[in-house]
Amino acid sequence: MDSRRRNFIGGGGGAAVLALAAGAGLLKPGSAWAQAGWNKAAFETKSLNDAVKAMGGASATESKDIVITSPDIAENGAVVPFTISSKLPKTQSIALLVEKNPNILAASFGIPDGTEPWVNTRVKMGQTSNVIALVKADGKFYYVSKEVKVTLGGCGG
Amino acid sequence: MADPMKIRATMVGDKVEVKVLMSHEMETGQRKDSKGAAIPAWFIQNVTATHNGKTVLSAEWGPAVSKNPFLSFRFAGGKPGDKVVITWVDNKGEKRTDETTIS
Secondary structure (H helix, E strand, O other): OHHHHHHHHHHHHHHHHHHHHHHHOOOOOOHHHOOOOOOHHHHOOOOHHHHHHHOOOOOEEEOOOEEEEOOOEEOOOOOEEEEEEEOOOOEEEEEEEEOOOOOOEEEEEEOOOOEEEEEEEEEOOOOOEEEEEEEEEOOEEEEEEEEEEEOOOOOOO | OOOOOEEEEEEEOOEEEEEEEOOOOOEOOOOEOOOOOEOOOEOEEEEEEEEOOEEEEEEEEOOOEOOOOEEEEEEEOOOOOOEEEEEEEEOOOOEEEEEEEOO
16 A cells, blocks of 8 residues: 555656656756766757867867868758768767757768768758867767758748 | 568679668667656667678668668679568667568
């Protein structure tokens, strides 16, 4: 009897906390289930430097060995295709950042040995913005940026 | 339950090119519904691709990845007939795993 009551209270408390988190959370309700392998801090950053720091680096150097392939003008900001490739030796990860999105980091890819430092994906862009490809190679961070004009924003409200 | 992913894995030279199309809302949490209430964020956070049990790509995504995400990457060491398995997990803890055979 007593233990059931305890369980009930425990369960109710958990749900309340969750509801509170969902209500208060500007984004990410369900962060209670956030994955261990998901760098929450990095996804909440607003600038390149903060994103680099959240990923465990100090600063990033510009590099011509990273190439962003994308349209110069995106008609629909909801679907902007990007290909990022890196010629830097020992590329460990590739991240795509959109400077003027509410949160700068869009996606990050871990590149194990044997996988080509080349990814292709599609992201949303709220407005015309610089897009940054951030590459971690041999423990250091490098980046290259490119402006992409957006005619119709993709974070519509 | 989310719809299955569409996965293609083909040999391009000596590498395997994988293309994945996932079916997911990828709601940002920034939008509001007609009553002005915020629509909660709902997006894929982690994507893992394995080939013969070895991870060939691990991705972390934010809500800025487009609806029904597309992803393409290339890895070495695969041959026709091998299996490529892709798994995603979203911020609600929902999962989906699909596999394909390299052709």
